[in-house]
Amino acid sequence: MSSTRTRTRSVGGALAVAASLTLVLTACSGGSSGGSGDSSGGGDAGDAIDTSTASGDIDYWLWDSNQLPAYQQCADDFHAANPDVTVNITQYSWDDYWTNVTNGFVAGTAPDVFTDHLSKYPEFVSQGQLLPLDATLEADGVDTGSFQEGLADLWVGQDGLRYGLPKDFDTVAIFYNSALLADAGVDPAELQNLEWNPDDGGTYEKLIAHLTVDGKGVRGDEPGFDKDDVAVYGLGLDGGSGAGNGQTQWSMYSGTTGWTVTDKNPWGTHYNYDKPEFQSTIAWMRSLIEKGYMPSLEAVTGQSSADIFGAGKYAMITNGSWMINQMFGYDGVETGLAPTPVGPDGKRASMYNGLADSVWAGSDNKAAAVKWVEYLGSAACQDVVGASGVVFPAIPSGTDAAKAAFEAKGIDVTPFLQHVEDGTTFLFPITDHAAEITGIMQPAVDAVFTGDAEPDSLTSANDQVNALFN
Structure with a gap:
């Protein structure tokens, strides 16, 4: 008989958090x-x-x-x-x-x-x-030097004290539907050497276009393609715009442009959402929606991107390593993995997120x-x-x-781990005011994705974010 006890819960409507949390604590x-x-x-x-x-x-x-x-x-x-x-x-x-x-x-x-979680602990530290x-x-x-390089440093606060020991890490790669690639005449080996840029999307966008199919079987790179009647999107969108970090949506692209989210990481005090490298990346993402190669924000909000992939509606989607078993677990779908594309700096990139126990x-x-x-x-x-x-x-x-x-399960996870081996990771942004920043950047990036605002509107949002640190 086990001497430890396990409880599984999904509880809603819990006690509301008091506004004066720090004082109550x-x-x-x-x-x-x-x-x-x-x-x-x-x-x-x-x-x-x-x-x-x-x-x-x-x-x-x-x-x-x-x-x-x-x-x-x-x-x-x-x-x-x-x-x-x-x-x-x-x-x-x-x-x-x-x-x-x-x-x-x-x-x-x-x-x-x-x-x-890295997005939570700075606030927890500030509240004692x-x-x-x-x-x-x-x-x-x-x-504390026994962990993968850089992970232990993430959990040292601005006061120089450690508030967690690393437990795991994640990176991002491309999941693809093997059957949909075969239907398009695409050899999976072609996905190993894709290149991307924010101007025309490079060979990556060409592949996305070719893998997109409308309701009449016309591909996205063929005459007569109907962007308003898409049966299979070449690239899926993971549940939203990604707000201010875009971990599974766009960070693997912006990370190859020389752009960084903050002036330093961890504990930066100035955000860079006003930079052209970031805004051009978001503009490229919107262009995929406008061309019909990627679903709209409205279509994916509140939906499971994994289940949509499992239903055969996405030929490819970028997502995190924590999704491996689910993405490979859909009946009738042969899933494969490919690395993220090489960007303008000549390298791949992946956000490097790590959890800890506190x-x-x-x-x-x-x-x-x-x-x-x-x-x-x-x-x-x-x-x-x-x-x-x-x-x-x-x-x-x-x-x-x-x-x-x-x-042992037949899954080659090299596309995730090669980021660590090649040193092409960059840290999840760790700063104060995480919740407030999300509150500003979520609607701002959403508005660009939906076409309600232009990419340069993100400069104003950036000003609001940086005002939090003044």
């Missing part, structure tokens, strides 16, 4: 039941927590149901090695997850440890919600919580996660295990 305490390893007096920036006598129950939350079995195995293995500590795992859907995390901060019911880990990791001899500052069992985070960041756990073949763990041995697991 100062009065909150909570978490799971503490044990003899509880360190209520530790956890400040300079204080190491004694994890050697950790005991009691802790709560751990994550959002990806596909990873739940692997982390349950990690929890069981951790308990076997530390029988005085029990890890209770709860999985929520993405939207409910963040609602419940933030509500938990207010109510004092947040988990001791939770999967954290995360426990600095540096002193304890040093005391316990944890090597400890809630309000946990009443910090010793067990940090000990669990240390285990989550170790090869002992990440090799297990890698062997499950769902994501790419942050430790190289875990990454290798994941590659082997995917290969």
Whole structure:
């Protein structure tokens, strides 16, 4: 019988977050039941927590149901090695997850440890919600240099303190429908050497046009193509415009133009949405919609791009490595992978996003919580996660295990990993004011995609974003 417990939930209509979140948090305490390893007096920036006598129950939350079995195995293995500590795992859907995390901060019911995201943690740090880990990791001899290059640096705040240990990473590649390529007379090998530019789209746009088919069977590069009656789009659009980061929509193109989202990353204080390299990339994206080669924003909003791909409506779509199993899991669809195109700078590009596990500052069992985070960041756990073949763990041995697991399923994941091997990744933008920036850039980029605004309107949006830092 397992000594750890797993709960899966999808809860809506949770307690509303108070506007004065930071003030409320100062009065909150909570978490799971503490044990003899509880360190209520530790956890400040300079204080190491004694994890050697950790005991009691802790709560751990994550959002990806596909990873739940692997982390349950990690929890069981951790308990076997530390029988005085029990890890209770709860999985929520993405939207409910963040609602419940933030509500938990207010109510004092947040988990001791939770999967954290780069778009969320700067705000959590500013509100004092995360426990600095540096002193304890040093005391316990944890090597933060054991992860894939650059991942550990993402979780060091502007104060120089560490607020998470990397758990996995993701990059972007092209998923394609093999049958639709064959129908078009396209050899998949042709996708290995595609070139893109924002002016005419290069050989990449030529392929997209050829793979697009209207309701009468006319291709996008043939006379008589009806852009208002498209049966198969050459390139799908992943659920929206991508707002200000475009991770799966356009970042793999803009990243090859010499453009950067911010003046520095992480912790930049000036955004660059006014630059011609960015605006021309967004203009190119809109041109695909106008030509009928890519679906409109209205057509994809609220829809599953993966399911549309699985229905045979997209010949290709760019998406993240976390989607591998779903994209290869559709009955009757033979899916393939190809690298993103080479851009104006002569290289490919992919946004490099990494998740981590963080400890809630309000946990009443910090010793067990940090000990669990240390285990989550170790090869002992990440090799297990890698062997499950769902994501790419942050430790190289875990990454290798994941590659082997995917290969055992007949999936060559080289198009994702070659970005790491070739050094063509760039970091997910990490700054303050993430929520406010999304609130500005989402409607601004949406308006360009729908034709309600011109690309140069993004300069005004950029001014609004940069005003947040003044």
